[in-house]
Amino acid sequence: MKSLFSLMVLLAGSFTVFSNLQAQSISDELEIQAFTRNFLVAYNAQDLAGLQKMYTEYAVRIDADGKETTGADQIADYFSKQFINNNTTLLLKPSGIVWSDAEHAFVARGTYEIFGNTHVYDIKIHESGAYFNTMIKEKDEWKIGKTVLAPLVKVVVYHKVKDFTEWKWAFKMGQPMRFSAGELSSEIGVLRDDPTTAYVISEWISLERFQAYFANPDLAKAMQEAGVIGKPTVMVLDGE
Numbered sequence: 001m002k003s004l005f006s007l008m009v010l011l012a013g014s015f016t017v018f019s020n021l022q023a024q025s026i027s028d029e030l031e032i033q034a035f036t037r038n039f040l041v042a043y044n045a046q047d048l049a050g051l052q053k054m055y056t057e058y059a060v061r062i063d064a065d066g067k068e069t070t071g072a073d074q075i076a077d078y079f080s081k082q083f084i085n086n087n088t089t090l091l092l093k094p095s096g097i098v099w100s101d102a103e104h105a106f107v108a109r110g111t112y113e114i115f116g117n118t119h120v121y122d123i124k125i126h127e128s129g130a131y132f133n134t135m136i137k138e139k140d141e142w143k144i145g146k147t148v149l150a151p152l153v154k155v156v157v158y159h160k161v162k163d164f165t166e167w168k169w170a171f172k173m174g175q176p177m178r179f180s181a182g183e184l185s186s187e188i189g190v191l192r193d194d195p196t197t198a199y200v201i202s203e204w205i206s207l208e209r210f211q212a213y214f215a216n217p218d219l220a221k222a223m224q225e226a227g228v229i230g231k232p233t234v235m236v237l238d239g240e
Contacts, residue, residue, distance in 0.1 A: 052076035061147045088116030095184045108133045154237040158199040162227035170226035182209030
């Protein structure tokens with residue numbers, strides 16, 4: 001039996017943002033939170049029947065390499081083969097829910113991490129990325145109509161600021177704008193030897209979404225008002 005201690009700690013603060021409600025109720029938000037926890041428990045318990053019930057009959061799963069699997073039964077078969085070959089644990093870090101005009105549904109998104117080893121040769125497994133689950137309600141039960149997995153984009157931005165405390169407040173106030181633009185998570189701070197240099201380490205659903213956000217004239221104005229001095233330095237990380 002796998003330990004889920006770290007999993008439950010991770011979930012304790014999940015789904016802190018629920019934007020673009022589109023008449024969505026708070027009960028639906030709580031239900032989707034519970035759905036996510038149940039999915040994790042089912043996956044880490046290798047409960048194939050439970051996982052299959054969490055997908056619509058004609059659900060689609062697209063992995064990070066673009067491979068498409070269609071149908072709840074075929075998705076369950078995919079998981080079955082994974083469980084036969086590997087001993088892995090899944091962690092999810094939900095970032096929130098947005099309305100998708102393209103899907104005509106709400107999409108729960110966040111980051112995922114899979115780690116463990118193969119049963120044969122004990123080869124280590126460690127995969128991570130972003131996930132997007134299109135949520136469909138069938139007979140009062142939430143199910144996944146479509147899952148898309150994508151590589152995670154991590155970006156570092158740093159710049160001088162007049163006052164870090166004021167900049168920090170402005171940065172937090174800008175969270176809804178960044179979330180709508182495609183940010184999944186962010187971490188901020190200052191350099192140890194230079195408290196006037198602030199940094200942001202953030203994760204995005206794609207490089208294109210980050211670039212579009214950073215090129216927005218409204219952002220440049222907001223940064224200036226927040227006390228940013230000079231031109232920011234941007235670094236796109238390429239992790240192994």
